[in-house]
Amino acid sequence: MSVARIDKRFAELKAQNTSAFIAYVMAGDPDLETTFDILKGLPAAGADIIELGFPFSDPMAEGPTIQRAAERSLAAGTKLRDVFALVKRFREIDQDTPIILMGYMNPVEYLGYDRFAQTASEAGADGLIVVDCPPEEADALSDALDANDIALIRLATPTTDADRLLTVVKRTRGFIYYVSVAGVTGVKEANADAIAEAVARVREAANLPVAVGFGIRSADSAASIARIADAAVVGSALVDEIKHWLSSRDATEQTESLLENGTASAKVLEKATVLAQAVHSARLAAKG
Template sequence: MRSRIESRFAELKREGRAGFVPYVMAGDPDAATALAILQGLPGAGADLIELGFPFSDPMAEGPPIQRAAQRALAAGMTLTGVLRLAQAFRAGDEGTPLILMGYMNLILHRGIAAFARDAAASGVDGVIVVDCPPEEAAELAAALDAADVSLIRLATPTSDAARLKVVVKGTSGFVYYVSVAGVTGVKEADAAAVAPMVERVRRASGLPVAVGFGIRTPERAAAIARVADAVVVGSALVDEAAEALEMNEDVTGRVLLKAESLANAVRSARTGQTMAKTHGDG
């Protein structure tokens, strides 16, 4: 439901802080562990959650998320499995917005209308489709709108004023600002460069702006939290899963501990507030 996203950002605004948005890969390293991570993220400080659906050719992703997708696919994760994970998560958490993030190929294979209906039925609040430009998104946008699921689009450092108008048209929930040119997990986001772009995107869209790509450390997350409405971290979390696997350690515990450190940094960036849980239900 789009209203879940809107409610969460309104709550964050009242609290005077940015939101923390962890990205994890569905099915990495297996479905059961992925569900345990999902279920633990709100308690670790997640305000919204991005759930990646694995694809064999994730062109916007750097090596960490590429490897996470490969692990998930090797473990048998499918788009149907991703929706089951979402449904299982939603059964125990009515409050935390859940955003699916992935690629158009799998949606087309399922059927756009069927995907939109199934996503809504599984408790998904929004969808980010990395390789679907606005010019090609009419059918997807209509199907998601009918299902009351937000289509969340990406703005980038190269989006000029004319392009921003196209990007934000039909976008709901929030806009995802890609802070660096290139793929995930490689370059570092610079808060000083991000701040004016966030303002431009806010003015163009009238929506909250979440900033992702290039944010791996609590210090970097805090810096971005001072200028953005939400901070998205993905590669740093999937790296924790990979390292835990390599060291034969508890994957869920490692990922959630990292998430908590990032959430604390985001939460305290503007106010000095610690991660005392403020959300009533998620």
């Protein structure tokens, strides 16, 4: 289904007058099996769309939380082929939840556009976000993705003016990702009131749903974004649960304490459930 899977999910949520909860997880953090446990549990936890990061050694748009996640993933030996394999395993149990791959150009360039797009499509991915790919240089990648019916999803930011926005939305499919703050992920808190006008402007220019990310860390902030945008994207707040779990595990050697602390995947899914509920109930709560 690919792009159609994304379009269908947004259409369903629009009919319900609710925003989408998009959950980000870094593939291979802290290992591939934990990532798979998280992936297969996210739909039941309320995730409408999943962003699956592929690790890169210089994630320039990321704050410390996702930088460390990429480092842990690379240290565990995660390769791009492992990311595709995770998507393929997920598709064996879930044919409905869209999966967006998110990362940087170097791994895509290394594999080659055509091979990347074909392999991603065969695995069951629906879209791609490449943080450091300027629209002016994206035609060859767009061609390869279009040929395999995979959406290239671009970023708009608070500094994207009206002229630049026309370039950004060109050949964008699925949805537009609006970066709510100037800076890196997981550092500043998103302010819905401050970005409401910009979100509306981006939606009109693109004629696509607008997902807002970078700076959504709590249920309250997720709900406030859900009231103005078509989707709220949460990454660092989920990845932090893995970091906290690892720190707690390393701080004790008592088996009982480890068992009481649960698993890394359980912690992530617990957090995702809270955030998803906040997103899905936001508009109803506003009416009440």
